[in-house]
Every structure is written in structure tokens, then in C-alpha cells.
Amino acid sequence: MCYDTIVAISTPKAMGAVSIVRVSGSEALQVAKDITHKRLFEPRYATLCSLFDLNDELIDEAIVIYFQAPHSYTGEDVVEFQCHGGLIVANMVLKTVLGFDISLAMPGEFSKRAYINGKMDLSQAQAVSNIIKAQSESAVKVLSRQINGELAEFVRQNKARLVEVLAFIEVGIDYGDEPIDDSTTRQIDDKLEVLKNTMTKLLQNSRQKDGLMQGFYISIIGKPNVGKSSFLNALLHENAVIVSNEPGTTRDTITKAIKIGDHIVHISDTAGIRETTNNIEAQGIQRSKQAFENSDIVVAMFDNSEKFDDDDKRILDLVHSTDKIVIKIVNKADLKNKLDKDKIGNHIAMSVEKDTDIFIDKLQEILTHSFDSSQLSLVSSRQIEATKKCLANIVSGQKLSHSNDMELLSFELNEALKNISSITELYSHDQMLDVMFGEFCLGK
Ligand SMILES: Nc1nc2c(ncn2[C@@H]2O[C@H](COP(=O)(O)OP(=O)(O)OP(=O)(O)O)[C@@H](O)[C@H]2O)c(=O)[nH]1
Ligand SMILES: [Mg+2]
Structure with a gap:
């Protein structure tokens, strides 16, 4: 052309x-x-x-x-x-x-x-687009391997596995009404199980991809005056936000980016959460809850020098209701203890105004553990969708493999083949190409 x-x-x-x-x-x-x-x-x-x-x-x-x-x-x-x-x-x-x-x-x-x-x-092209926008060294590592053909190789291997299963099924279809023998069914089952596990693992590895590409989001929540704003300032090494001993100082969520190891993290200081009749404070608290919802990791902060109260209980209830990663900090460790720390459970005791290293080490450990950049990962929602559909076809196929409806099983697995293939090549065309490549930078 x-x-x-x-x-x-x-x-x-x-x-x-x-x-x-x-x-x-x-x-x-x-x-x-x-x-x-x-x-x-x-x-x-x-x-x-x-x-x-x-x-x-x-x-x-x-x-x-x-x-x-x-x-x-x-x-x-x-x-x-x-x-x-x-x-x-x-x-x-x-x-x-x-x-x-x-x-x-x-x-x-x-x-x-x-x-x-x-x-x-397409997987390589997607990686080219993403590497330009990458926010962390870990992201670049994953993407450069993808440009090098790592995901394309994964697709090739699993297409070959699917084609192998389809070959077994064709034999079954050729024998018409005769039920397929047990050993063939077993082989189909084994191969589908391997395929299911492989796709599931890939999707699990890819769950953190937004954090990897755009940086992870962390919210600092707690009742007023526990030291949330002091903590953000200490992490940034500057007086970016107002600190005072008057509870309710912070009224709005403020987000700043810092680098932790290979990762960019966006940390949000939030308004202290408590019961209030003040309309502006209530709006601020609403924003605190929004920041909590939007974050990948939550830092819940408590004050060592104050007695545990209903406001602390509300923070605990909030973090216990989520499946997000939660780090609990008992701040102001330099002051006399009045807080019942047993109520908080597993936590880091620190004094954010004096030293944040213990938190940085903990966060780095979590980031390394929750995203291993040496693992194969999907990097776009299009790739994730395609893999999810392929997995759904395989799971349906597993249910059908004992039903003797080989035609339907063959249909499902052909769909699986089509879906996994769409990671590296398109079936339908010009419009999708325009949408996908339209997200690129000019001149790329
Ligand atoms: N002794 C001691 N005081 C601290 C520490 N961290 C914060 N403070 C003090 O605690 C007070 C409240 O700190 P902030 O950082 O404004 O607290 P906050 O949680 O942001 O409060 P709100 O914005 O009202 O929700 C200030 O007077 C800080 O100087 C600490 O580690 N030790
Ligand atoms: Mg504050």
C-alpha cells in the first residue's frame, strides 16, 4: 500500500x-x-x-x-x-x-x-506509546522488554497451546456422535487448566499497572491534629502545607509527588476526619474520603499523646472496611503516651517531625513487593480486556469439555484464540487503529 x-x-x-x-x-x-x-x-x-x-x-x-x-x-x-x-x-x-x-x-x-x-x-506499539509517558524506572523496565517482544512471545506461546487443544477437539468432532475418550478429555482438561492459570497470573501481575505507569496514590488520613500535614512536609523536606496545633487546620486535599526508590508516589494530605457541623469543614472531610477512595495505599495516622476516642475509632472502621494496603502510624512518639496502642493493632511508632526513614523503608518494601517489574505485565486497558475475555472463554471451555458438545467447545476456544491474538494484531481495523495510535505523541 x-x-x-x-x-x-x-x-x-x-x-x-x-x-x-x-x-x-x-x-x-x-x-x-x-x-x-x-x-x-x-x-x-x-x-x-x-x-x-x-x-x-x-x-x-x-x-x-x-x-x-x-x-x-x-x-x-x-x-x-x-x-x-x-x-x-x-x-x-x-x-x-x-x-x-x-x-x-x-x-x-x-x-x-x-x-x-x-x-x-500492537503490543510493541503500545509499549512505545507508554514509554514516552512512563513515570518511573520500573515502568520503563517493563515497557522496554515489551518493545523487545516479551508480550508478543507470551501471546505466541499461548496461541500455540490453544491451537493444540483445538486439534484434540477436531479429532472429537471428526468422530461424530461417538463420545470422546477419557484420556483425550483429560488432556484437554490439563491444557485448559494450564492456560487458565497462566492468564490469571498475568492479570494478577498487571493489577498494579496504573500505579506503575502513572505513579501510586497514597492518602494520609486521620482525625484532626494528629500530624498529617507535618508528615507531608517532612516527606517533601519543605513547608508545602500549613501546620498548626489548632485541630481542623487543613481544609482541602493537597497532593504532591515524591520519588521512592524506582517509583513515583503521589501523596495526599487531607482534612482531619471528625464529626462536624461546619459546612466548609464537612466539604473538606468529604474530599478526604474521596482521596481515601482514590488511593492505592492508605496511611492512617493516630496521636500517641491523645487518648483513643470516637474519631480514632471512625478512622479504624474506615481502614478496616477496605482491601487497600494500609499503613498505620502512631505519631508523636516523642510525647508522653496516652493512646491505648493495643486498639490500633499493627503500626509504626514514629515522630514525623523528627524522622521519616522508618516509613520510607516500609513503603519501599510494599512497592517492591506489590509490583515486581521483572514479571511480565499488561500495560493498557485494551490488553487487559483482551486477556480477561480470553480467560472467560477458557473457563467456559473447561465447563464444556465434559459435555461432549465439541462444536461449542471449539467455538469458545476459537474466541479465546481471537481475543488473545488481539493483543498483538487487530481483527477489525482502520477505526481501531486510529483510536489506538491517536493517543500517541505527534512525531512518534
Ligand atoms: N511533638 C510532636 N508534635 C508534632 C509531631 N507531628 C506534628 N506535631 C504537631 O502537631 C500539631 C498538628 O500538626 P498538623 O500536621 O497540623 O496536624 P494535622 O493532622 O494536619 O491536623 P489537621 O490539618 O487539623 O487535620 C502541630 O502543632 C505539629 O507541630 C510530632 O511528631 N511530635
Ligand atoms: Mg493538616
Whole structure:
């Protein structure tokens, strides 16, 4: 298939040393020749060239690299102009290229062409899109393995397993009305069980993917005056939020990002939760509960220097009602103890104004434990949906394997095959391609 030649600025639109203008398509080489007044470009060689605009006026000195089809990112002829950075030069080069009747690329169009031309499958393309937005080193580790084909290999292996089961079933169908023998049924069962466990494990590993990609969310909750805002300030090493000994100081949720090990975590300081008739405070408390709902990890804070009361009980009830990861902190350990700590249960005793290391160590342990970046993981909701559907087909197949309805079993497993395959290739098409690649950055 022959597409228009496209162009885009591939680097961020900001100040920087170098900007790259990328051209892809059958006209790319000719455009490079016209703009540089050079006759020959050796593929994959960096050549220092003068660039001229449509009036033959000098724009810039740039490094020009020609990638000959199919040995390029898109699989088409590609030329990259590495010009001086900043907003103006790259725009002048772009404007000149557009003057040669070349189209401006849509977001993700280079990667879409790479997929169409068989340079990468969908799982790799998805990883390319995500790695640009990745918020943590752990995410980059997972994604670079996916670009390298790790998920594609997983899909290939499990498709082969499904095809094997389908081969057994075809034998059953060929024998018509005769019931399928026990040993064949057993083999089908065993293989479906392996497939079920594999898909279930993959989905479990992928549960934390949002945290991995966008950073984990942590809410600090507790009754007023326990030291929540002091804790956020201590973690940030700055006075970002107001601290005072007046209960009810914080009225609004404030979220800040910090780096813990390989992870970005977004930590929210919240208004102290208590019974109140004050309308503004009540709105703040509503926001505290929202932050609690939205978080992956909850820090519930209590005051060592105050007696355990109904407000503390409400916090305990809240955290006991959730299946989120909860870290309980008994703060103000430097003050005389009045709190009945047995009521709190397992907790960290600390003085947030003095030292937060004990908390950081605990959090790091939790993050490492709850997301192991060495494990295979799905990185988009599309991949998760496809795997869930495949798992549902396999579970239905397990129920059918003893019913002797081989036709129906075959149908379910063909659906499973279709669903797992959709991680790396599309069945139906142009519209979905546009949706998926439309989420990419311009110039990628
Ligand atoms: N001695 C001691 N005082 C602390 C400690 N942490 C916080 N405080 C004090 O406790 C008071 C309340 O601290 P804040 O951080 O404002 O408490 P908060 O939980 O955010 O309170 P609200 O915003 O009202 O919900 C302040 O006077 C802090 O200086 C600590 O570890 N030791
Ligand atoms: Mg506060």
C-alpha cells in the first residue's frame, strides 16, 4: 500500500540543543535532496548539510540521516533532519517540507505505519506509546522488554497451546456422535487448566499497572491534629502545607509527588476526619474520603499523646472496611503516651517531625513487593480486556469439555484464540487503529 509522505517535528516543542524533523514516505529522499541541494545520501550515514527554504535561502546547518525502506522505524523511506533546537528553526524546516506537498503527520502516524508495515506488533506499539509517558524506572523496565517482544512471545506461546487443544477437539468432532475418550478429555482438561492459570497470573501481575505507569496514590488520613500535614512536609523536606496545633487546620486535599526508590508516589494530605457541623469543614472531610477512595495505599495516622476516642475509632472502621494496603502510624512518639496502642493493632511508632526513614523503608518494601517489574505485565486497558475475555472463554471451555458438545467447545476456544491474538494484531481495523495510535505523541 502506498501512503502520502508525512512530516512532523519529533522532539518536544521547547528550548533544547537539537530538534528533529522526521519525514516518512516515498517522497522523503527527494525532499531531502531538494532542501539540501545534495544529490546523494548514503543510507544510515549522518551528513552535515545546509538546509534551504523554498526561496533557496539558508535556514540552518543540520545533520541529515536517510533510512532506506524497509530498514527504518516506519518501514518506509525516512529522512531525519537534526537541526538546531528551539521553536523557530524546526518550524522553518517543517514549513519548507510542507511546501513540497507533503502532509503533516497525525499523532502516532509514524508508529501506525510501522505497525502496518510489519515493523512491530500492537503490543510493541503500545509499549512505545507508554514509554514516552512512563513515570518511573520500573515502568520503563517493563515497557522496554515489551518493545523487545516479551508480550508478543507470551501471546505466541499461548496461541500455540490453544491451537493444540483445538486439534484434540477436531479429532472429537471428526468422530461424530461417538463420545470422546477419557484420556483425550483429560488432556484437554490439563491444557485448559494450564492456560487458565497462566492468564490469571498475568492479570494478577498487571493489577498494579496504573500505579506503575502513572505513579501510586497514597492518602494520609486521620482525625484532626494528629500530624498529617507535618508528615507531608517532612516527606517533601519543605513547608508545602500549613501546620498548626489548632485541630481542623487543613481544609482541602493537597497532593504532591515524591520519588521512592524506582517509583513515583503521589501523596495526599487531607482534612482531619471528625464529626462536624461546619459546612466548609464537612466539604473538606468529604474530599478526604474521596482521596481515601482514590488511593492505592492508605496511611492512617493516630496521636500517641491523645487518648483513643470516637474519631480514632471512625478512622479504624474506615481502614478496616477496605482491601487497600494500609499503613498505620502512631505519631508523636516523642510525647508522653496516652493512646491505648493495643486498639490500633499493627503500626509504626514514629515522630514525623523528627524522622521519616522508618516509613520510607516500609513503603519501599510494599512497592517492591506489590509490583515486581521483572514479571511480565499488561500495560493498557485494551490488553487487559483482551486477556480477561480470553480467560472467560477458557473457563467456559473447561465447563464444556465434559459435555461432549465439541462444536461449542471449539467455538469458545476459537474466541479465546481471537481475543488473545488481539493483543498483538487487530481483527477489525482502520477505526481501531486510529483510536489506538491517536493517543500517541505527534512525531512518534
Ligand atoms: N511533638 C510532636 N508534635 C508534632 C509531631 N507531628 C506534628 N506535631 C504537631 O502537631 C500539631 C498538628 O500538626 P498538623 O500536621 O497540623 O496536624 P494535622 O493532622 O494536619 O491536623 P489537621 O490539618 O487539623 O487535620 C502541630 O502543632 C505539629 O507541630 C510530632 O511528631 N511530635
Ligand atoms: Mg493538616
